Amino acid sequence: MSTIDELPPLRTVIAEHDLVPRKQLGQNFLLDLNLTSKIARQAAPLEDCIVVEVGPGPGGLTRALLANGASRVVAAEKDPRCVPVLEDIAKRYPGRLEVRQMDALDLDVESIAEDRTLKIVANLPYNVGTQLLVNWLSVEAWPPRWQSLTLMFQKEVAERIVALPSSSHYGRLAVLAGCRTKARILFDIPRQAFTPPPKVTSAVVQLTPRDAPLPVSLAALEKVTLTAFGQRRKMLRQSLKPLGGEALLNAVGIDPQRRAETLSIEEFVAIANACKL
Numbered sequence: 001m002s003t004i005d006e007l008p009p010l011r012t013v014i015a016e017h018d019l020v021p022r023k024q025l026g027q028n029f030l031l032d033l034n035l036t037s038k039i040a041r042q043a044a045p046l047e048d049c050i051v052v053e054v055g056p057g058p059g060g061l062t063r064a065l066l067a068n069g070a071s072r073v074v075a076a077e078k079d080p081r082c083v084p085v086l087e088d089i090a091k092r093y094p095g096r097l098e099v100r101q102m103d104a105l106d107l108d109v110e111s112i113a114e115d116r117t118l119k120i121v122a123n124l125p126y127n128v129g130t131q132l133l134v135n136w137l138s139v140e141a142w143p144p145r146w147q148s149l150t151l152m153f154q155k156e157v158a159e160r161i162v163a164l165p166s167s168s169h170y171g172r173l174a175v176l177a178g179c180r181t182k183a184r185i186l187f188d189i190p191r192q193a194f195t196p197p198p199k200v201t202s203a204v205v206q207l208t209p210r211d212a213p214l215p216v217s218l219a220a221l222e223k224v225t226l227t228a229f230g231q232r233r234k235m236l237r238q239s240l241k242p243l244g245g246e247a248l249l250n251a252v253g254i255d256p257q258r259r260a261e262t263l264s265i266e267e268f269v270a271i272a273n274a275c276k277l
């Protein structure tokens with residue numbers, strides 16, 4: 001079978017290196033080159049920026065990024081078994097792929113940027129995916145160094161990121177993402193495209209920084225949304241009691257009888273700014 005880069009097919013690489021997928025690392029590998037290229041193209045152009053990839057695994061998406069013109073990819077992978085495979089890819093693209101064997105939660109993305117913009121592209125491990133997203137959204141200086149996030153999540157998580165008020169998926173993630181970015185689902189990826197197939201459908205989401213982010217501390221917004229949506233069926237005067245309840249809501253002109261899922265992102269921001277966390 002021919003490949004996009006004359007490297008051996010992914011299935012051969014995985015077999016030769018005995019890369020048995022590990023559930024605890026969220027290893028569901030995407031071996032379909034059409035799909036990995038489709039994701040890479042969504043993040044294009046890739047020539048003038050640094051691409052950060054989290055969890056390259058055996059390198060399917062990495063190879064697509066490089067074949068689609070990425071001039072520099074920094075890939076953070078926790079599993080040491082994947083490093084030799086990724087180093088073979090680096091040899092095929094001299095000077096363009098840097099492999100870091102590490103936990104991506106410890107990766108300081110902003111410090112990689114140098115004077116170039118960053119794009120983060122990843123088929124994220126499901127167990128740390130939302131935490132990584134919140135970290136990337138939480139940088140103090142805005143706009144961030146990254147220009148876009150093109151990320152694969154479980155579809156249900158993707159829906160929570162892009163959800164609008166008064167919809168069933170609306171919650172903490174939609175508020176955190178929406179106050180700083182514009183987010184949209186690009187396409188779904190069926191379970192069968194992965195090895196091994198995960199339990200649920202996946203979806204690729206793209207987030208780009210808002211020009212005028214709503215001014216608020218993300219830590220405060222996180223606290224308010226966690227508290228409010230922790231009891232999403234209750235009225236806000238009850239669910240937000242630990243933060244000031246009725247008095248707090250009256251101070252920002254929000255009816256204490258409303259429920260969390262009916263509040264706009266702007267209203268959550270007003271509450272977070274008023275309770276001075």
Ligand code: SAM
Pocket residue numbers: 025026027028029030031054055056057058059060061076077078079082102103104105122123124125126128
């Ligand atoms: N990118 C590959 C693909 O699309 O086939 C693999 C994606 S797989 C869903 C997630 C990858 O993230 C695995 O390679 C796994 O080892 C890696 N991983 C899991 N936890 C990680 C962490 N905390 N930091 C860095 N990589 C991690």
